[in-house]
Amino acid sequence: MKTTQRLYEAAHPIWEQCHAHPFVRGIGDGSLDLEKFQWFLLQDYLYLFDYARVFAYGVVKARDPELMRTFSANVDAILGGEMKVHRAYMARLGITEEQVFAVQPALSNLSYTHYMLSCAAAGGPAEIIAAILSCSWSYAEIGQRLAAIPGAADHPFYGEWIRSYAGEDYQKTNDALVELMDQLAEGCTEAEYRRLEEIFVNCSRYELGFWEMAWTLER
Numbered sequence: 373m374k375t376t377q378r379l380y381e382a383a384h385p386i387w388e389q390c391h392a393h394p395f396v397r398g399i400g401d402g403s404l405d406l407e408k409f410q411w412f413l414l415q416d417y418l419y420l421f422d423y424a425r426v427f428a429y430g431v432v433k434a435r436d437p438e439l440m441r442t443f444s445a446n447v448d449a450i451l452g453g454e455m456k457v458h459r460a461y462m463a464r465l466g467i468t469e470e471q472v473f474a475v476q477p478a479l480s481n482l483s484y485t486h487y488m489l490s491c492a493a494a495g496g497p498a499e500i501i502a503a504i505l506s507c508s509w510s511y512a513e514i515g516q517r518l519a520a521i522p523g524a525a526d527h528p529f530y531g532e533w534i535r536s537y538a539g540e541d542y543q544k545t546n547d548a549l550v551e552l553m554d555q556l557a558e559g560c561t562e563a564e565y566r567r568l569e570e571i572f573v574n575c576s577r578y579e580l581g582f583w584e585m586a587w588t589l590e591r
């Protein structure tokens with residue numbers, strides 16, 4: 373069985389809780405409170421800077437120049453591309469970047485990003501991709517599932533969010549990370565695999581916590 377298939381199965385029950393979470397369902401049926409989405413957006417914007425830093429650790433730790441380029445391209449894509457959707461929503465909601473940086477990260481957010489950063493600092497490229505993958509992959513699946521709900525992708529407010537994660541570009545970016553995880557885990561021992569699974573499952577737990585943080589407006 374592929375490494376990523378094992379990882380997927382290990383995290384599956386937590387991912388199902390993400391799909392069933394009222395925040396995610398609310399994006400799908402358009403009923404989500406704007407206040408909750410706005411809080412999510414502010415927290416997520418802060419999250420993305422640390423997420424980019426996790427990839428930056430990959431640039432430092434990679435021995436192979438091609439892998440270095442991959443990590444570097446991801447840093448660039450997050451700081452440029454991923455943040456475009458956020459900035460577009462911030463413009464619609466009248467939020468400036470200065471206002472975002474004045475916000476304190478919720479502990480669920482801070483704990484999540486610091487966990488990823490500590491895994492990246494202690495580990496190598498495989499641990500870094502394991503830490504990054506549940507974020508990328510779970511959003512790819514959430515985007516696809518939400519886009520399959522009739523009318524959801526055409527919602528005047530939440531449609532753009534759904535289309536960006538369900539879109540081909542984003543799905544391809546995620547597929548490349550899934551493939552990279554399998555490459556980097558090739559030939560690893562069972563003990564090394566267990567460490568990757570521990571990281572992947574913990575990050576999935578943090579993903580669930582992030583939805584809950586936004587839903588409860590955790591300060």
Ligand SMILES: Cc1ncc(C[n+]2csc(CCO)c2C)c(N)n1
Binds near residue numbers: 582
């Ligand atoms: C809490 C949280 N988890 C996942 C993502 C999704 N995400 C973050 S960066 C990126 C680009 C691919 O590496 C994607 C899809 C998010 N925005 N916020």
